[in-house]
Amino acid sequence: GENVEQHPSTLSVQEGDSAVIKCTYSDSASNYFPWYKQELGKGPQLIIDIRSNVGEKKDQRIAVTLNKTAKHFSLHITETQPEDSAVYFCAAIKTSYDKVIFGPGTSLSVIP
Amino acid sequence: EPEVTQTPSHQVTQMGQEVILRCVPISNHLYFYWYRQILGQKVEFLVSFYNNEISEKSEIFDDQFSVERPDGSNFTLKIRSTKLEDSAMYFCASSDVGTDNTEAFFGQGTRLTVV
Numbered sequence: 001g002e003n004v005e006q007h008p009s010t011l012s013v014q015e016g017d018s019a020v021i022k023c024t025y026s027d028s029a030s031n032y033f034p035w036y037k038q039e040l041g042k043g044p045q046l047i048i049d050i051r052s053n054v055g056e057k058k059d060q061r062i063a064v065t066l067n068k069t070a071k072h073f074s075l076h077i078t079e080t081q082p083e084d085s086a087v088y089f090c091a092a093i094k095t096s097y098d099k100v101i102f103g104p105g106t107s108l109s110v111i112p
Numbered sequence: 113e114p115e116v117t118q119t120p121s122h123q124v125t126q127m128g129q130e131v132i133l134r135c136v137p138i139s140n141h142l143y144f145y146w147y148r149q150i151l152g153q154k155v156e157f158l159v160s161f162y163n164n165e166i167s168e169k170s171e172i173f174d175d176q177f178s179v180e181r182p183d184g185s186n187f188t189l190k191i192r193s194t195k196l197e198d199s200a201m202y203f204c205a206s207s208d209v210g211t212d213n214t215e216a217f218f219g220q221g222t223r224l225t226v227v
Contacts, residue, residue, distance in 0.1 A: 034215065034216075036218075041220075041221075042220055042221070043116075043203050043218035043219050043221045044155060044203070044218045046216075046217075049215065089154065097160070097162070097167075098160075098168075099145065099157040099160055099168060099170075100145075100147075100157065100205075100216055102156075103154065104153075104154045105154055
């Protein structure tokens with residue numbers, strides 16, 4: 001089955017710097033790659049996603065890139081703020097309504 | 113904004129007891145899911161449910177687990193005889209039946225503590 005790896009497991013950045021989280025997946029049939037932010041005591045919240053027919057997507061300070069050939073995808077957060085501190089999960093989904101396969105998560109700390 | 117709601121937020125139970133975790137998915141969604149997250153670990157898929165039946169389940173979802181949609185709004189996860197290792201956050205999720213809409217919306221979770 002699908003396996004999603006994620007690096008780094010922890011990341012500390014100074015406020016205003018950029019943060020990059022990288023993921024790989026194993027199943028070439030995966031077509032949808034959401035990113036979730038999980039704050040303490042809460043459920044995962046979708047922050048951005050990318051589909052297999054797109055190489056890059058941007059939403060304000062957040063951007064995702066996808067390299068389907070290499071089975072890599074990345075999350076970029078620019079101008080980080082303390083409220084960006086959370087655990088971020090990348091994920092892969094094969095087809096509509098299929099289960100979400102999560103990566104192990106990255107704990108991001110933004111230091112004021 | 114519509115949201116998935118879960119109750120209770122925290123449940124403490126004795127080993128061997130039955131627990132029922134409750135979820136109200138987003139009203140027009142037709143796919144429902146349960147996931148769990150053991151403390152400090154990743155979110156793991158348990159089961160998906162569509163058209164009043166299980167569509168897929170993981171190896172974690174053994175005979176101790178069951179799901180039910182008892183009415184038009186609730187979706188429940190039952191653990192028949194809880195074990196210490198069932199202690200985790202349990203998340204319910206739902207998704208729409210659109211041609212290109214695969215986003216799953218997650219609830220806030222129920223923290224289950226088995227003592």
